[in-house]
Amino acid sequence: MVVAALAVTALTACGGGQQEAPAKNADGSTTLDMWTFADVHATYYEEMAERWNEANPDNEIKLEVTVYPYDDMHNKLQLAVNSGEGLPDVVDIEVNKFANFVKGEHPPLVDLTEAAAPYKDDIVQARLDLYSKDGKVYGFPTHVGAFTTFYNTEALEGAGIDYTTIKTWDDFKEAGVRYNEETGKAFGVASTSVMFLEPLITAQLGGQFFDADGNVQVNSPEVVETLAMMKDMQDAGAISTIPGGSPDSEEAYGAINDGDYAAIVYPAWYTSRFVDYMPDLAGKVAIAPAPVTDDAVVQTIGGGGTGASVPAVSPNKDLAAEWLAFAKLSPEANVAVWQVLGFDPVNMAVWEDEDVTKDPENKFNEYFQTNLFDVLGEVKDGIGHFESFSDPNWPTVDDTFRTVTLNEIYENGTSAQEALDQTQADLQNQLGQ
Amino acid sequence: MKQLLYSKRLAPYLFILPFLVTLAVFWIVPLGRSFVMSTQEVLYGQATFIGLDNYERLWRDRIFWQALYNSLRYTVLTLVLLIPIPLALAALINSNIGSARIKAFFKASMFVPALTSVVVAGIVFRLIFAESDVAIMNQVADFLGFGPVRWLRGDATGLVALLAIALWRWTGVNTMYFLAGMQAIPTEYYEAASIDGASKVRQFIHITIPNIRPTIVYVVTISVYGGLSMFLESFMLYAGNNSPNNQGLTVVGYLYRKGIEENDLGFASAVGVVLLAVIMAINISYLVASGTFKKEAA
Numbered sequence: 001m002v003v004a005a006l007a008v009t010a011l012t013a014c015g016g017g018q019q020e021a022p023a024k025n026a027d028g029s030t031t032l033d034m035w036t037f038a039d040v041h042a043t044y045y046e047e048m049a050e051r052w053n054e055a056n057p058d059n060e061i062k063l064e065v066t067v068y069p070y071d072d073m074h075n076k077l078q079l080a081v082n083s084g085e086g087l088p089d090v091v092d093i094e095v096n097k098f099a100n101f102v103k104g105e106h107p108p109l110v111d112l113t114e115a116a117a118p119y120k121d122d123i124v125q126a127r128l129d130l131y132s133k134d135g136k137v138y139g140f141p142t143h144v145g146a147f148t149t150f151y152n153t154e155a156l157e158g159a160g161i162d163y164t165t166i167k168t169w170d171d172f173k174e175a176g177v178r179y180n181e182e183t184g185k186a187f188g189v190a191s192t193s194v195m196f197l198e199p200l201i202t203a204q205l206g207g208q209f210f211d212a213d214g215n216v217q218v219n220s221p222e223v224v225e226t227l228a229m230m231k232d233m234q235d236a237g238a239i240s241t242i243p244g245g246s247p248d249s250e251e252a253y254g255a256i257n258d259g260d261y262a263a264i265v266y267p268a269w270y271t272s273r274f275v276d277y278m279p280d281l282a283g284k285v286a287i288a289p290a291p292v293t294d295d296a297v298v299q300t301i302g303g304g305g306t307g308a309s310v311p312a313v314s315p316n317k318d319l320a321a322e323w324l325a326f327a328k329l330s331p332e333a334n335v336a337v338w339q340v341l342g343f344d345p346v347n348m349a350v351w352e353d354e355d356v357t358k359d360p361e362n363k364f365n366e367y368f369q370t371n372l373f374d375v376l377g378e379v380k381d382g383i384g385h386f387e388s389f390s391d392p393n394w395p396t397v398d399d400t401f402r403t404v405t406l407n408e409i410y411e412n413g414t415s416a417q418e419a420l421d422q423t424q425a426d427l428q429n430q431l432g433q
Numbered sequence: 434m435k436q437l438l439y440s441k442r443l444a445p446y447l448f449i450l451p452f453l454v455t456l457a458v459f460w461i462v463p464l465g466r467s468f469v470m471s472t473q474e475v476l477y478g479q480a481t482f483i484g485l486d487n488y489e490r491l492w493r494d495r496i497f498w499q500a501l502y503n504s505l506r507y508t509v510l511t512l513v514l515l516i517p518i519p520l521a522l523a524a525l526i527n528s529n530i531g532s533a534r535i536k537a538f539f540k541a542s543m544f545v546p547a548l549t550s551v552v553v554a555g556i557v558f559r560l561i562f563a564e565s566d567v568a569i570m571n572q573v574a575d576f577l578g579f580g581p582v583r584w585l586r587g588d589a590t591g592l593v594a595l596l597a598i599a600l601w602r603w604t605g606v607n608t609m610y611f612l613a614g615m616q617a618i619p620t621e622y623y624e625a626a627s628i629d630g631a632s633k634v635r636q637f638i639h640i641t642i643p644n645i646r647p648t649i650v651y652v653v654t655i656s657v658y659g660g661l662s663m664f665l666e667s668f669m670l671y672a673g674n675n676s677p678n679n680q681g682l683t684v685v686g687y688l689y690r691k692g693i694e695e696n697d698l699g700f701a702s703a704v705g706v707v708l709l710a711v712i713m714a715i716n717i718s719y720l721v722a723s724g725t726f727k728k729e730a731a
Contacts, residue, residue, distance in 0.1 A: 082696075104477050245677075407677045429493045
């Protein structure tokens with residue numbers, strides 16, 4: 001008897017997986033489950049769910065957001081999409097992981113092209129391209145992530161440095177060396193666990209991490225020049241490694257807050273980290289454009305990002321897609337992206353709306369000496385799309401750089417050429433190219 | 434039904450059936466699937482047969498060999514630490530030294546780490562070995578006159594942290610195994626030996642060790658398996674699977690990275706199959722060398 005029961009349980013456990021029909025709650029609303037990996041995103045989505053409900057009283061949603069740590073959420077999602085079980089209705093996927101979820105001919109995500117159609121014309125196309133494959137949009141972007149530099153002006157004044165004169169990487173290096181000699185403290189950051197500056201400089205030099213046929217090419221002249229430039233800045237004392245491996249980690253927030261690092265070159269969304277985690281620097285930080293190389297091909301690119309997607313097996317996928325387009329692409333959503341998150345929104349019309357951007361009550365405007373949108377206005381026409389970010393093999397490349405290559409160069413002192421040749425060989429083998 | 438339960442021929446099979454069913458459903462079938470998947474390229478809803486390509490890539494993969502080296506190194510060092518130390522502690526507990534109450538407390542407290550979650554322990558150890566100069570290990574280092582050390586950045590120091598977790602966690606368990614073995618040895622042996630004038634050390638070498646041999650064989654076998662399949666400790670210590678220069682990457686960590694983090698399940702299955710082969714090769718040759726199979730046959 002026991003055996004029979006056991007066998008039956010085992011069989012049912014294997015045979016599940018039918019799709020449920022859309023189910024409404026007793027009050028007529030629909031529950032949407034959502035996963036994300038950032039607390040601030042959860043706050044934002046809850047706000048957008050409320051606004052949706054105000055505008056659509058006959059089609060209310062009940063949003064239930066779960067926040068998981070970054071790695072855990074993506075790993076859990078990877079397992080869930082492979083088994084087709086236990087998926088949420090909406091999920092945030094970080095850009096460096098996105099390519100994993102659109103592999104093959106049957107991506108497990110809903111094609112959102114139609115839901116995006118009403119808003120498409122106002123959105124920075126490069127950011128939609130990041131989450132598209134074969135002409136289909138699978139995720140909605142949150143921000144542009146244009147690179148900016150955050151200067152601790154109080155620290156710089158002490159060393160007699162005027163940040164407004166820093167335009168190129170040579171200026172940046174010179175200022176860094178002087179600052180370092182005057183104060184003995186670090187100026188810029190050489191991150192080992194996050195790769196942002198390297199794609200930026202490579203893009204400015206006109207390079208990519210892959211060749212035209214999509215084969216990995218991380219020892220191309222531009223990438224080698226990029227890493228050699230970074231290494232040179234590190235050797236000169238202009239940039240240093242940071243506790244935690246990148247400015248976006250808890251150990252680093254403490255160090256930056258204490259004034260141990262004076263210049264952080266990071267995507268614009270880093271504003272939120274200052275406001276949330278570095279209260280001591282309020283009023284002391286100025287935002288300026290990121291440095292450029294001489295004869296830069298593009299001035300800046302979008303760095304980082306999160307694509308919000310709808311898993312294909314969701315019983316509520318139509319409603320989820322409609323709400324998601326409202327929550328991420330509509331003009332009011334883009335205003336909220338700035339007001340709640342402090343990010344540079346993908347709807348460029350918002351950048352020009354001074355009522356929004358110059359609002360003196362805004363916590364980000366209160367915190368920084370300069371206005372983010374003035375800085376963005378300067379680079380607006382020079383934002384390039386870095387194609388390597390949307391290559392299906394980008395996750396593996398990014399992963400290898402963050403674990404091995406950047407450590408070899410910035411921590412172990414291996415030369416850029418040598419480290420990149422080794423990485424190229426490793427990646428070619430791993431990717432079967 | 435009654436007839437079946439009392440049947441001498443059929444009842445034994447009926448009784449072991451639940452075990453066989455679980456073994457088949459949760460072990461044999463997944464294992465077979467892994468073999469099949471290791472010869473495929475697996476994508477969402479599509480699997481293509483690609484022969485031994487995954488194994489070929491694996492053979493040429495520097496990171497895989499590094500992971501295997503890391504796992505083997507960890508296994509050997511845990512064996513070096515986790516056999517002699519628990520053996521000595523067990524002998525101490527089994528001796529006449531100290532009161533029974535203190536020994537009971539000692540045994541209980543040694544065993545507690547095995548009951549705590551590796552996840553919690555890993556996080557605590559990460560903080561203990563943090564880079565900051567106020568972290569516990571750096572204060573110890575400072576007291577001893579060196580440091581601060583960037584523990585989890587260096588290969589050797591990172592290994593020290595991993596071994597510290599292993600030592601903290603498994604010393605108690607191994608001590609219990611050895612103690613159980615020692616308590617099964619008849620006291621007459623020791624009496625006879627002491628009448629013949631054998632010292633405590635000689636008694637330990639010539640009576641205790643040979644008598645708990647089966648226990649030692651068992652502990653070594655599960656330690657080899659445990660060491661080679663270690664993953665969670667490293668995953669928690671480095672707050673993820675990406676340690677600097679892959680210094681904390683184990684074979685299972687690499688399997689996890691390839692299969693779960695990079696969605697290359699075919700390749701990950703090949704890693705799993707190779708790991709199984711390595712563990713079986715080591716353990717079976719050890720069991721043959723230690724005469725375990727022979728004894729059963731005799």
